[in-house]
Amino acid sequence: MSDEQGSSILPAQFEDLEPFSTWSLATEAERYGKRIASSMEEVQAFYDAAFPRTEEAISYIDQFDFAALPEDATRLLWLYYSLMTASFPVEVWRQTRVPDSGASSFDCVVEPAL
Amino acid sequence: MAHFKKPAEGSWTEHYPELGTGPISYEDSISPEHYELERKAIFRRTWLNVGRVEQIPRVGSYFTRELDAAGTSVIIVRGPDKEVRAYQNMCRHRGNKLVWNEYPQEETSGTCRQFTCKYHGWRYSLDGDLTFVQQESEFFDLDKADYGLVVVRVDVWEGFIFVNLDTEDATPLREYMGGLGAGIEGYPFEKFTQVHKFRAEVGSNWKLFIDAFAEFYHAPILHAKQAVAEESQEIAKYGFEALAYEIDGPHGMVSSWGGMAPPKDLNAVKPIERVLRSGLFGPWDRPIDVDLPPGVNPARSPVWGIDSFVFFPNFMLLLWAPNWYLTYHYWPTSYNTHIFEGTLYFVPPKNARERLGQELAAVTFKEFALQDGNTLEATQTMLETRAVTEFPLNDQEILLRHLHKTARDYVSAYQQGQSSITPVRVSAAS
Numbered sequence: 001m002s003d004e005q006g007s008s009i010l011p012a013q014f015e016d017l018e019p020f021s022t023w024s025l026a027t028e029a030e031r032y033g034k035r036i037a038s039s040m041e042e043v044q045a046f047y048d049a050a051f052p053r054t055e056e057a058i059s060y061i062d063q064f065d066f067a068a069l070p071e072d073a074t075r076l077l078w079l080y081y082s083l084m085t086a087s088f089p090v091e092v093w094r095q096t097r098v099p100d101s102g103a104s105s106f107d108c109v110v111e112p113a114l
Numbered sequence: 115m116a117h118f119k120k121p122a123e124g125s126w127t128e129h130y131p132e133l134g135t136g137p138i139s140y141e142d143s144i145s146p147e148h149y150e151l152e153r154k155a156i157f158r159r160t161w162l163n164v165g166r167v168e169q170i171p172r173v174g175s176y177f178t179r180e181l182d183a184a185g186t187s188v189i190i191v192r193g194p195d196k197e198v199r200a201y202q203n204m205c206r207h208r209g210n211k212l213v214w215n216e217y218p219q220e221e222t223s224g225t226c227r228q229f230t231c232k233y234h235g236w237r238y239s240l241d242g243d244l245t246f247v248q249q250e251s252e253f254f255d256l257d258k259a260d261y262g263l264v265v266v267r268v269d270v271w272e273g274f275i276f277v278n279l280d281t282e283d284a285t286p287l288r289e290y291m292g293g294l295g296a297g298i299e300g301y302p303f304e305k306f307t308q309v310h311k312f313r314a315e316v317g318s319n320w321k322l323f324i325d326a327f328a329e330f331y332h333a334p335i336l337h338a339k340q341a342v343a344e345e346s347q348e349i350a351k352y353g354f355e356a357l358a359y360e361i362d363g364p365h366g367m368v369s370s371w372g373g374m375a376p377p378k379d380l381n382a383v384k385p386i387e388r389v390l391r392s393g394l395f396g397p398w399d400r401p402i403d404v405d406l407p408p409g410v411n412p413a414r415s416p417v418w419g420i421d422s423f424v425f426f427p428n429f430m431l432l433l434w435a436p437n438w439y440l441t442y443h444y445w446p447t448s449y450n451t452h453i454f455e456g457t458l459y460f461v462p463p464k465n466a467r468e469r470l471g472q473e474l475a476a477v478t479f480k481e482f483a484l485q486d487g488n489t490l491e492a493t494q495t496m497l498e499t500r501a502v503t504e505f506p507l508n509d510q511e512i513l514l515r516h517l518h519k520t521a522r523d524y525v526s527a528y529q530q531g532q533s534s535i536t537p538v539r540v541s542a543a544s
Contacts, residue, residue: 028310028477054389061466077466084474087386088481101484104491108480110311110457112469 010079011072013060014053020046023082024075028108031082036096040089047090050083074114117355118371118413121542125509126359129542133361133515137504142522143319144498149449152521155528156427157183159283160364161269161276161290163429163443164190167198168273168307169223174240177223178203178213183320183446184279188266189213189229193240200268200277201242205231206261212238229263238263271295273303274429293362294423297409298433305402306439306459310476312483313455317491320428320444320452321517326486327442328424328513330354330370358413359512361542364426364520366513369412372419372435392471394478395419400437401461401468424513426520437461440479450494456483 009021023046025031035043050057057080061073069077089096121129128135142148164179169190176191187203189212205212210233215222228245229238237246242263247256267278269287272295276287288295316323326332331354358369376391376398377383387393410433411418423431430442443455458476463469507515 032477032480051386051389054386058467058470066463066465066469077469080466080470081473084386084390084470085477087384087474088477091384091386098481098484100488102488102491104314104316104484104488106312106314106456106480106483106487108310108476109313110309111476112308112310114469 009072009075011060011076014057014076017049017053017076017079020049020079021075023050023086024079025082026078028081028085028111031078031085032108034082035085035089038096040094040096043086043089043096047083047086050079051087054080054083069114077114118357118415120509126356127509127512127515130361130512130516133512133519137506138515138518139503140319140322140497140505140518141503142518142525143322144449144494144500146449148525149319149446151525151528152446153183153185155525156521157181157279157446158185159278159280159524159528160427161278161285161287162427163274163276163425163441164188164200165275166273166303167270167275168304168309169275170198172225174225174227175223176213176226178221179277180219180221181277181279181445186279187211188277189263190268190275190277191240198268198270198275199240199242200266200275201263202266204264205233205236206244206263207231207234207236207247212263272299272301291425292365294360294365294367294409295425297412298407298421298423298431300405300407301410301433301439302402302404303439303459305461308460308462308472309457310460310472311455311457312476312480313453314483314487315447316452316454316487317450318452318494319450320446321521322493322497323444323452323454323487323490324424324428324430324442324517325511325514326490327430328366328368328422328517329511330356330368331508331510354510356510357411357415357418360412361512361516364524365424366516367412367421367423368513369415369421370419371415371417386474390467390471390474392474394475394482396434396436396438396475397460397468397471398436399471401463402437404437406433424517426517427524438475450498454483454487 008015008018009024010017023034025034057076061077064070064073093099120126123129127133165177169177170192173192173194173196176189178187178189180187189201189203191199193199203212210231211218212229212231213222235248236244239245242265244258244261247258269276271287271291356368356370360367380388383393391398410421419435421433428444432440438460441457445453447453456479458479460472463472
């Protein structure tokens with residue numbers, strides 16, 4: 001589970017999102033995997049914490065040159081990529097998997113470096 | 115009541131009389147024997163889109179494609195003269211697959227100065243010439259000039275790389291793309307270099323999944339849960355009618371109204387979409403201005419949202435009003451399985467806001483495709499029971515009628531031993 005060693009990975013301004021730092025994942029496969037491996041309560045808690053701060057996070061990241069983001073801003077951006085996939089269970093499905101999708105999978109094989 | 119004008123014949127389907135209006139059979143999608151014929155009649159004889167020029171930016175950039183339906187593997191490479199080349203992915207010595215990594219059946223890509231066979235170290239230049247033979251003096255009268263890589267016909271249309279495994283038919287690619295292709299030449303595909311590509315193994319015949327994406331009649335029902343409840347009911351009541359359909363030879367297209375980009379009622383979309391101003395129809399704010407070529411939005415509708423082209427056999431190209439595009443490819447692996455690829459192409463984002471909007475569009479696409487893919491597996495298994503063998507198609511499903519007819523016509527032409535692949539061209543009533 002999450003390593004609670006007190007080492008923060010997000011910008012200080014987003015300290016309250018540290019408990020959800022395990023959602024800061026670099027690839028779509030990891031983010032979707034995290035979503036479907038989580039309980040609905042865990043996804044909801046992440047959404048409830050991160051969603052209200054979306055605008056603030058975007059403003060924070062966009063104070064930097066997008067081609068040269070500091071590491072903590074990059075990790076914050078990854079966390080918000082996770083919010084995109086986590087929004088479906090919370091806003092629409094009421095379950096972590098896509099309804100009626102059964103065993104089918106749809107893997108991201110090419111994605112932007114950032 | 116029709117919301118959008120149909121042709122004088124009263125329907126899109128009757129505008130193309132060869133299509134007929136009767137029920138159709140999906141025997142072409144459940145028969146292993148028919149699939150074996152399709153491999154020879156279609157996948158070894160038509161232009162297949164295997165990628166884009168941006169994938170091989172430099173001399174020596176290459177990628178491989180596994181073309182199971184055509185029974186081969188090909189190497190696509192940018193040659194020393196910067197032209198795109200294609201070769202059979204096979205060493206001329208004893209037939210080893212030339213380019214692969216770790217797993218012979220998996221596609222790979224990279225950059226190299228030459229190709230070296232893993233087996234005995236034979237080397238080939240990017241031009242395909244055999245340049246080095248290990249212990250050459252041990253061979254008998256071996257002239258390296260006779261053992262270059264086997265060239266595969268390759269051509270580029272609007273930055274899309276196609277190969278054609280037919281060694282006889284000489285229909286040039288541009289001619290093959292026909293009027294529908296010509297109508298969208300000039301679209302600035304080269305500006306959309308931010309790529310998200312998804313891949314799925316789908317348990318259905320390749321044509322059945324094209325069917326799923328070639329009609330929007332299903333959208334208000336299958337995807338009802340993706341919209342908020344009131345919007346779902348509204349959409350279902352309205353149903354779906356396209357702005358226009360066009361068929362030209364083996365290819366077809368559907369032009370549709372705009373959906374939600376941006377939505378007229380912000381409460382109709384998910385909260386995250388309101389914040390990011392993006393969704394299934396892509397980011398709402400256009401990143402660049404595009405002068406649309408004449409073949410786009412043929413009805414010249416002010417509510418136009420998307421054009422969806424079906425280029426036979428297995429390449430779909432979707433151009434969206436908010437200026438991004440999407441491709442679908444369907445690569446058969448057996449009569450009832452195929453690999454589906456969906457690739458989203460955006461203008462590179464300038465900042466986190468744009469990037470997050472693109473991420474939302476990409477993952478939303480994935481949610482829809484997961485639903486579509488699983489539905490198709492259910493369709494395939496029931497069709498294979500043959501409990502029912504004839505099925506009605508409505509006017510909004512004209513492209514399905516056309517696709518299955520085209521595929522059957524290619525097979526028939528092949529069976530009749532015609533050397534040229536010119537099945538009856540479907541054309542509009544005059």
